Every structure is written in structure tokens, then in C-alpha cells.
Amino acid sequence: MAVRLASIKTIFGIDLRTLALFRVLLSLWILIDLFMRARDLVAHYTDAGVMPRTVQMEHLHITTWSVHLANGSAWFQALLFILAGLVALALLVGWRTRLMTVLSWALLLSLQNRNTFILSGEDNLALILLFWAMFLPLGARYSIDAALSRSSNNPNNAYCTLATAALLLQGMSMYFFSAVLKTHPIWTQDGTAVFYALQLDYLVTPLSLWFRQFEGLLTGLTYYVYVLELVGPILIFSPLFHRTFRTLLMLAFITMHLAFALFLEIGFFPFISIIMNLTFMPGWMWDRLARLLPARTERPVAMWFDRGCDFCEKTCQILKVFLFLPAAPVRPAQDDAEIGAELEARNSWVLTVGDERLFKFEALSKLIAVSPLFFLLGKVLGFPLFRKPGDWFYDWVGRNRSSFSRVTALLLPWRESAPRFGVLTQVCAAAAFVFVTVQNVSTVPASGITLPAQFVGVRQALGLYQNWTMFAPHPEMTSPWPVVEGELADGTMVDVYNGRIGLADFDKPDVVSQHYENYRWRKFLSNLEDQSYEDEPQVLALNYARYLCRSWPADMKPSVALSNFVLYFQVERTPPPGEQKSVETRQVWLHDCLG
Incomplete structure (x- = not known):
């Protein structure tokens, strides 16, 4: 029987639903990172802390930049933190996604350059992921941009460009070059690297203090990690048995990082690494998950809004996308004389579920209840306790919908065409990938490559630093x-x-x-x-x-x-x-x- 080879598009493409998940998780990571950093806002980011601006600037390359260095006061840093949080929230819901991705990248780079002495591999990886995200249509699915799009661009979920290839190859280069740099005999001969890593008491969790007694198991884990990092990045792109290799290796890398989270106090590096690995999630997994989600109703569901109400129509379209109800049509109530009359009589939008008609807050709770993902929330909102305040809130919105329509017309315009990620974008992505690959190769001592000053200047300006020395050439002693x-x-x-x-x-x-x-x-x-x-x-x-x-x-x-x-x-x-x-x-x- 002939063995089928996976196509280039399958190997180096990323499903649009996976890119949406990537956007959501990356946004959540930014919000969590901002919250964790904010606990030490004065200590780490102001002139009254451990790193006054004059000291930090003495340790920065001439091309390194940071808006956070413009003012050393706590109020100024707090404003930038709030701004970054608002941008991350906009990215989370996919509002003006491409612009918010660029702003998130710029604000994160600025923040990291404000105090470089508290950074770790987590920060480096997150910044690089945001950089590659700027070249990708993160808002093509499950976003406000998608809900308001009148374009039929990207009708299929399969998506393959030079930028998707660059993101996937970048993720695996972290492991491959980390393995290449693990040159000490404790990795390649003695098998004691994990033993030494778990002896670093200032890094390990209480679980590690117990687990490190199993020296034989630690030896096996040393070779497992080394081989996985060295061979996994190659096999995950194999055209032979592609689905099997990709699934198994993606799960292997994810479980490795979950183990890191259990045994080592290394911040959120395991979780940003898992986000990176999830970019390998293929389309067939989404199709399988969709079949596993049970339908909440066999009856047809439709939303009816008041024609001419910009706010009403856009709200229905956004609900349709975020409640995972792609088959539910959104129609003007005036298209059906009977439904239009009920809308006028009750001063309410109309939800039809089969022959059943629902209005105001009850309609919203029922719509959420038929969502394949958020049905439990809908059932809770359906309790009589929420009916009266819900209807009051609906009536308040209804009385002010003309004002809301003016706001949505300004902030949520219809998108006649999807953002273009054309030739120029792909050329820039390819050039950036060559740039980071040269840098990765230069970190290998045997390469003999010395990066010129101009190269280093571009690297620092864009935050494209690459040197994946995770416990390489050996763990600290x-x-x-x-x-x-x-x-x-x-x-x-x-x-x-x-x-x-x-x-x-x-x-x-x-x-x-x-x-x-x-x-x-x-x-x-x-x-x-x-x-x-x-x-x-x-x-x-x-x-x-x-x-x-x-x-x-x-x-x-x-x-x-x-x-x-x-x-x-x-x-x-x-x-x-x-x-x-x-x-x-x-x-x-x-x-x-x-x-």
C-alpha cells in the first residue's frame, strides 16, 4: 500500500481557528504578565526602584528603545500598563486585530527594555511570538473583525504562507538549537543533567525536593529531553506519517512544559511555550472537537433585529460569532410581517427557536443556552432571579440605542475587505526568518559566525534576540x-x-x-x-x-x-x-x- 506524503501546505500551514486560539491565549498571557509585573511597579519600573532610568540606559544598546524610559514616575508607568492592558483586551476579542497586534508587540518590547535585569526566556519567546503574529490573520475567526466582515476572504480554514512557516519553524528552532548547545557530557554521556537541574534549590518546587530521590528516573528523563529537543523539531515537519508525528510530538512538548511547571519555578515560560506548541494544532482536531460538542437544540435558531439599527445588527453578528452559532441567520424583523409586528409591539429584538419566539433578556439567555460552548451560563441566566434586572438593562439599552448606534458606527464599522497579508508582508516575514536563523546559527560555537554591529543594531531595535541556552551547555551548579x-x-x-x-x-x-x-x-x-x-x-x-x-x-x-x-x-x-x-x-x- 502506497504511503501518502503530506503536502507543503499541510506541513507549513496553520488552521485559521488555531490562529484564533493563538490570539486569545497570547492576549491572556499579556494580561497575566501585566498583572504580575504590576505588583512591583515601583520597585522595578520607576526611578525610586532598583533600576533608575539612568542606570538602565547605560546597559542598553544604542538602537534599543523604550517609551517606558520617558518618565520615571509611578503614575506614568501605571498609565502605560493600563494602555497595554486595554490593547491586549482589544486583541483578545479581535477588534482591529492587526493594529492591536502591532501595538501589543511595541508596548511589550518597550516594557521589557525598561528593566532588562528581570527578564528570562519567557519574555524573549513571548516577544518573538508577538512579532510573528503581526504577519498573520489572527482575526479571521472568532473575532469582532470577523463578525463585522462583509468579505468572503479566507472562506476555508486552511491557511499557508511564508509567515505561517516562519512561526512554526521559529518555535521548533528554540528546541533544536537548545539541544545543539547542550554540549556538556552530563547531557550526552552521564545522563545527570536533570539531576543537577533539580538540585538548584533556589529554582525548584517542593515537588522537586521529593522527586529528585529517583536518580535512575532522572537519568532517563535527561536523555528523553535531549532527544526530544534534538529530533522532535525535525520529525514534526515530516511528510511521512505527518498526522501521527505532529500529534504525538506536539503532545510530548506540551507535557514536557507541564512537567517544567510542576518542578521548576521559572515563571510563565512553560505556559508561553505551550501557546507556541498549540500553533501546530491541525484543522482535523478542530473538526473532531466540533463533532464532540453536542447540539443544544435540533430546532432552527434565528436572530431578528430592527432594520436601520446599526447597533442592533452588529450586536447580533457579534453574538453569533462568539457563541459559536455559525448557522444562525441574522435578519431584519421587517422581512417577516408577523415578527416585525411583535418587535414593534414589544420594543424588543426577537429570537426564534423553531416556532418559539423569545424577547428581551429571556431571548439573550436562551441564545446563550443553545451555544455549544457557553450553554451552562445560559442556563444560569435563565433563572427567574435574573429576569427582572436583565429586562431593565435591556430596556435601558433600547432607550439609548440611537446613541449606541453612533458609537458602533464609529468604533465598529463594517469591514468591506479583510486585512491583506500579501506579497510585501510575506517578503518581510521571510527576511525576518532568515535574520533570526543566521542569529541562531551564530550561537553555535562551531559556526565561527560573528554578527556585525549593524546586524546587532537591527536585532536590538526589533527585539529579535535568539540564544536558547535553557540549561545549556549544562545546568547551573x-x-x-x-x-x-x-x-x-x-x-x-x-x-x-x-x-x-x-x-x-x-x-x-x-x-x-x-x-x-x-x-x-x-x-x-x-x-x-x-x-x-x-x-x-x-x-x-x-x-x-x-x-x-x-x-x-x-x-x-x-x-x-x-x-x-x-x-x-x-x-x-x-x-x-x-x-x-x-x-x-x-x-x-x-x-x-x-x-
Whole structure:
């Protein structure tokens, strides 16, 4: 029996429904990332924090830019955070999708350049995914743009361009080049890399503290991760047995990242990686899922609006898209004399489900109840408890629908043609892919490639940094945690790091990773500890010390200032399997807050 080969379009294409999922998940990641960062808005993004603008700008390439560096005040940073959140919400629902994608990318790049000492691989990958998203029709399905489109562009879900190929190849290049850079014998010969990774107490979760006793299993996992990263990116594009390989490898990469989330405190890197892997979700999976969703009614469903009401028609079209009811027609009530008369009499839109006619809020709850995905919400809204306030809200909207129509005409215009992703877009995507591939190859020492200054300048301006050194060439061999012991102006000893009266505790915490406030602080303090080994000025230590002086809790002794303190790091070194760990106390910085 002949073996069928997958076509180029199948291998390098992305289903439009998958691109819609990519848009939704990427938007949610941006919103979550903004929320998590906002907890340390003053500490990490203002001149009163650990990274004043003058210090950060000294560490940026000349072509690096950031709107966030325009002002060092908390209110200015808060405004940019809110703006980024609003843009992400617009991207989530697919309103002016292409513009919102560009703005989200620009605002994220600006935010990351405001404080580069708290960044990790998660930030790099997310920024690159947003970059490739600008070349793709993320709003072609399940979006406000799609709901208001009068164009029949992209009638099929299959979509293949140079940009889809670039996104898929970029995702797999992260794994492939990470594997190529894993050159140490603990990966390729000893099989102890996962053992060493789970010995990094400042990174591991409590589950890892228990799991690392199974050394034989850790050896198997080392080889599994190495082979998956090296071979998986090739087989996932195989034209032979394409459906099988793609499904199995996509699930293998996703489960690997779920394991990372369980065992390592590495922020949201596992989740942004899962979002990247889901771009490989083929169309047949969506078709299978659609068949699994049961129909909530066998009767025909239709929405009837008042002709001439711009707001009414657009609302029905948006409901049709977001409630996953593609077969439900949206019609002017005046097309049916009987329904038109009822609309006038009841001053309400009309929902017909078979011969049943529903009005006002009851119609909305019933429409949601017949949605294959949101039916439970519809059943809840159908409770009598919600009927009266729902009808009141509907009547209020009805009284003001002329005003709403003016707003929708301005903000939600009909789209006569879909955004074009034509030749120029594809040429730019192809050029960008060549650009990042050259950079990826240059990270391999054997390549001998040195990037020219102009190349680096473009890379920094666009945020296209590529260097996938996840535990490469080997995991770290030291695990640090900070201890800050200080003295108030009246001689009282204080634990500055934990903000409490008394001597600092140099003993190892039960769970070292929880000694850090969050993963952004862990990244900053580990960078600070790394910099303390260098001969150059200890800029991070100095500015962290100044921040501690300013932020010493006033509720401890309001009238007594923090006088001086010493910043130590307890550094635990990981020995080979079977040997005991050792801890070294390193004094990194001595600071006098009073000048």
C-alpha cells in the first residue's frame, strides 16, 4: 500500500481557528504578565526602584528603545500598563486585530527594555511570538473583525504562507538549537543533567525536593529531553506519517512544559511555550472537537433585529460569532410581517427557536443556552432571579440605542475587505526568518559566525534576540539566596531582607525558592549575585541597596531610620551524585544608608 506524503501546505500551514486560539491565549498571557509585573511597579519600573532610568540606559544598546524610559514616575508607568492592558483586551476579542497586534508587540518590547535585569526566556519567546503574529490573520475567526466582515476572504480554514512557516519553524528552532548547545557530557554521556537541574534549590518546587530521590528516573528523563529537543523539531515537519508525528510530538512538548511547571519555578515560560506548541494544532482536531460538542437544540435558531439599527445588527453578528452559532441567520424583523409586528409591539429584538419566539433578556439567555460552548451560563441566566434586572438593562439599552448606534458606527464599522497579508508582508516575514536563523546559527560555537554591529543594531531595535541556552551547555551548579543583616540608627539589629526586627537568619530555608518574593525578584537578585564575581562596578548591588534604604518598613520603628546593612548571599554548590552539598557565605555589599 502506497504511503501518502503530506503536502507543503499541510506541513507549513496553520488552521485559521488555531490562529484564533493563538490570539486569545497570547492576549491572556499579556494580561497575566501585566498583572504580575504590576505588583512591583515601583520597585522595578520607576526611578525610586532598583533600576533608575539612568542606570538602565547605560546597559542598553544604542538602537534599543523604550517609551517606558520617558518618565520615571509611578503614575506614568501605571498609565502605560493600563494602555497595554486595554490593547491586549482589544486583541483578545479581535477588534482591529492587526493594529492591536502591532501595538501589543511595541508596548511589550518597550516594557521589557525598561528593566532588562528581570527578564528570562519567557519574555524573549513571548516577544518573538508577538512579532510573528503581526504577519498573520489572527482575526479571521472568532473575532469582532470577523463578525463585522462583509468579505468572503479566507472562506476555508486552511491557511499557508511564508509567515505561517516562519512561526512554526521559529518555535521548533528554540528546541533544536537548545539541544545543539547542550554540549556538556552530563547531557550526552552521564545522563545527570536533570539531576543537577533539580538540585538548584533556589529554582525548584517542593515537588522537586521529593522527586529528585529517583536518580535512575532522572537519568532517563535527561536523555528523553535531549532527544526530544534534538529530533522532535525535525520529525514534526515530516511528510511521512505527518498526522501521527505532529500529534504525538506536539503532545510530548506540551507535557514536557507541564512537567517544567510542576518542578521548576521559572515563571510563565512553560505556559508561553505551550501557546507556541498549540500553533501546530491541525484543522482535523478542530473538526473532531466540533463533532464532540453536542447540539443544544435540533430546532432552527434565528436572530431578528430592527432594520436601520446599526447597533442592533452588529450586536447580533457579534453574538453569533462568539457563541459559536455559525448557522444562525441574522435578519431584519421587517422581512417577516408577523415578527416585525411583535418587535414593534414589544420594543424588543426577537429570537426564534423553531416556532418559539423569545424577547428581551429571556431571548439573550436562551441564545446563550443553545451555544455549544457557553450553554451552562445560559442556563444560569435563565433563572427567574435574573429576569427582572436583565429586562431593565435591556430596556435601558433600547432607550439609548440611537446613541449606541453612533458609537458602533464609529468604533465598529463594517469591514468591506479583510486585512491583506500579501506579497510585501510575506517578503518581510521571510527576511525576518532568515535574520533570526543566521542569529541562531551564530550561537553555535562551531559556526565561527560573528554578527556585525549593524546586524546587532537591527536585532536590538526589533527585539529579535535568539540564544536558547535553557540549561545549556549544562545546568547551573550553584544555588544562591540572599541574606541582608542591618542596623537601625538606634543600634537595633534588623533582618532587612524580610523586613523584621532581630538578627538575620543564615540557615537554609526549608524551600529556598519560596525565599524569593517572586520569579522577577529571583532573576534580579541572581543577576546581582552573578555580577558580584566581576571586576566591573557593582551597579545592581548599589541600586538595590539604595532601594532597601528607601523602602525599609516605616511601621517597624517609624522614627528610626535604617542606618547600615550587609548584603550576603548563601551559595550552595551542587556536587556530583552521592556527595554532600556545601554552603559558602559570600559578603557582596556593605552599605551606609545615612551617607
